[in-house]
Amino acid sequence: MLSYGYEDDLQGVSKALPKGLQTFLMSATLTTEVETLKSLFCRNPAVLRLEDVDAKGDGLTQYCVR
Numbered sequence: 001m002l003s004y005g006y007e008d009d010l011q012g013v014s015k016a017l018p019k020g021l022q023t024f025l026m027s028a029t030l031t032t033e034v035e036t037l038k039s040l041f042c043r044n045p046a047v048l049r050l051e052d053v054d055a056k057g058d059g060l061t062q063y064c065v066r
Contacts, residue, residue, distance in 0.1 A: 014040040
């Protein structure tokens with residue numbers, strides 16, 4: 001939304017929201033635009049970074065039932 005020129009609108013929305021509002025922001029990437037949104041809408045955000053699962057299959061067990 002920021003890349004389409006809506007930054008002023010988003011700042012207005014963020015100021016209109018109540019102070020105790022709980023906000024969730026989800027994104028597959030952490031771009032500068034996401035960081036800007038995070039600073040506008042989140043207070044003391046917790047960032048959960050998920051790592052790719054090892055492609056080797058460690059920890060997996062395969063069963064064959066006949």
